[in-house]
Amino acid sequence: MVSTLAILGVASAALILAWSLLRSRHPDIPDGRGWEEIRQDVDVKVFRVLLDIEEERFLRNSLSNDQFLVFQRRRIRLALEVLTMVEDNTAMLMRLGQRARMKVDDRTLTQCADQLIATAIQLRFNLLLARSCLSIRWLFPSCKLSVPAFEERYQQILISLAQIQRMSQSPA
Amino acid sequence: MYLSHFVTKTLWVIPIILLVAVVAAMLRRKLAGEFPVFFSYAVVVFTREIALLFLKYPGNRYALVYWCGEALVVLLGMGVIFECLRHIFPNPFLIVVLKSVGILGTIAALTAALMLILTKSDAGADRVFEFILSAERSARFLQACLLIVVIALMSRLGLTWHHYSIGIIAGFGVYSALALAVLEFRSHMKSISDATLVLLNSVAYNLAAIIWASYFLRSWRRTPVEHLPKTDLTEWNEAATDYVRKWYRR
Numbered sequence: 001m002v003s004t005l006a007i008l009g010v011a012s013a014a015l016i017l018a019w020s021l022l023r024s025r026h027p028d029i030p031d032g033r034g035w036e037e038i039r040q041d042v043d044v045k046v047f048r049v050l051l052d053i054e055e056e057r058f059l060r061n062s063l064s065n066d067q068f069l070v071f072q073r074r075r076i077r078l079a080l081e082v083l084t085m086v087e088d089n090t091a092m093l094m095r096l097g098q099r100a101r102m103k104v105d106d107r108t109l110t111q112c113a114d115q116l117i118a119t120a121i122q123l124r125f126n127l128l129l130a131r132s133c134l135s136i137r138w139l140f141p142s143c144k145l146s147v148p149a150f151e152e153r154y155q156q157i158l159i160s161l162a163q164i165q166r167m168s169q170s171p172a
Numbered sequence: 173m174y175l176s177h178f179v180t181k182t183l184w185v186i187p188i189i190l191l192v193a194v195v196a197a198m199l200r201r202k203l204a205g206e207f208p209v210f211f212s213y214a215v216v217v218f219t220r221e222i223a224l225l226f227l228k229y230p231g232n233r234y235a236l237v238y239w240c241g242e243a244l245v246v247l248l249g250m251g252v253i254f255e256c257l258r259h260i261f262p263n264p265f266l267i268v269v270l271k272s273v274g275i276l277g278t279i280a281a282l283t284a285a286l287m288l289i290l291t292k293s294d295a296g297a298d299r300v301f302e303f304i305l306s307a308e309r310s311a312r313f314l315q316a317c318l319l320i321v322v323i324a325l326m327s328r329l330g331l332t333w334h335h336y337s338i339g340i341i342a343g344f345g346v347y348s349a350l351a352l353a354v355l356e357f358r359s360h361m362k363s364i365s366d367a368t369l370v371l372l373n374s375v376a377y378n379l380a381a382i383i384w385a386s387y388f389l390r391s392w393r394r395t396p397v398e399h400l401p402k403t404d405l406t407e408w409n410e411a412a413t414d415y416v417r418k419w420y421r422r
Contacts, residue, residue, distance in 0.1 A: 014323075014349035017345060018342045021323050094331065
């Protein structure tokens with residue numbers, strides 16, 4: 001009976017995931033200019049402030065324990081929202097990279113687009129780790145955990161994007 | 173009786189027609205070289221079905237062609253998953269993904285092998301048929317597990333752009349999930365008859381063929397990105413780097 005339930009569970013999961021894959025729809029970016037309109041405006045400074053140790057220390061010293069927990073959780077929730085925005089931007093950059101890959105006659109552009117996608121995937125992995133850490137911190141706001149360095153990956157993505165941008169703008 | 177025969181034949185013919193169309197579309201769009209395993213899979217499936225048309229049923233030759241073809245189709249079905257991974261993930265990242273999927277696939281394969289060993293036939297039942305059902309169930313279980321890992325990974329990483337690989341994976345996902353459930357209902361729970369098993373399996377395969385056809389027959393042509401956006405990313409980069417360094421120092 002247990003094996004039957006497990007097998008039916010696996011079958012249901014595969015079916016749901018396959019269906020979600022078919023149903024997934026993302027706004028298409030008409031061209032590079034469309035990115036400006038669609039992208040989430042993410043300010044790293046906000047994220048930095050939200051997870052700043054000094055800020056955290058200040059709050060801990062200024063507030064009662066209960067108040068600190070409430071504030072800290074609110075800050076972490078906001079940080080998680082910022083992560084979602086960065087994830088959206090990364091997904092859009094990946095789609096942009098995929099579109100750039102279609103220019104098969106331009107090998108350099110294709111390679112840069114590949115690099116962009118690869119870095120974006122690595123970033124998404126790191127974002128998953130960061131999200132997990134932040135979720136743990138939300139559960140235990142007093143616990144001290146360092147967030148994985150996902151932003152370095154984001155920087156690499158942006159550098160790749162800038163490379164593609166330069167190549168597409170330079171005369172052939 | 174006539175309706176049942178008509179439905180069975182229709183469900184048998186539709187995927188063959190769709191797979192021929194998929195093969196033709198792949199040749200026309202020069203995709204056979206890009207997806208050699210899926211192309212071979214489609215060719216093997218429809219060649220086998222056409223060969224079976226001319227063989228006497230029941231007969232040794234019919235059984236030989238059917239079961240050898242089935243084994244080949246299952247193997248190619250597994251190979252297609254890895255082929256799609258190669259298309260979805262760019263090279264620098266592919267090895268890591270293949271390793272992860274390989275490890276999880278091995279675990280699923282061991283579970284499937286255990287299922288095969290531990291499944292006992294009822295006394296008096298056709299042992300060969302029960303063994304075949306069990307083997308197919310194990311193969312579908314392995315395929316479904318691999319697809320769950322791949323699709324979940326793709327969804328979490330935001331890799332859901334429209335691509336032939338997505339269609340191939342989704343098609344196999346739907347088919348293996350439905351076939352696994354149907355096989356479980358038949359071989360373990362004994363709640364459906366052999367005729368219903370064949371019918372539902374055909375329905376599942378038809379769904380997969382429709383998904384593949386809808387991806388390969390549709391035109392996915394889009395204008396490549398010509399103008400990439402101007403951004404204020406440099407400032408953002410600097411701030412991000414500072415932040416990361418701070419976290420490392422901590």
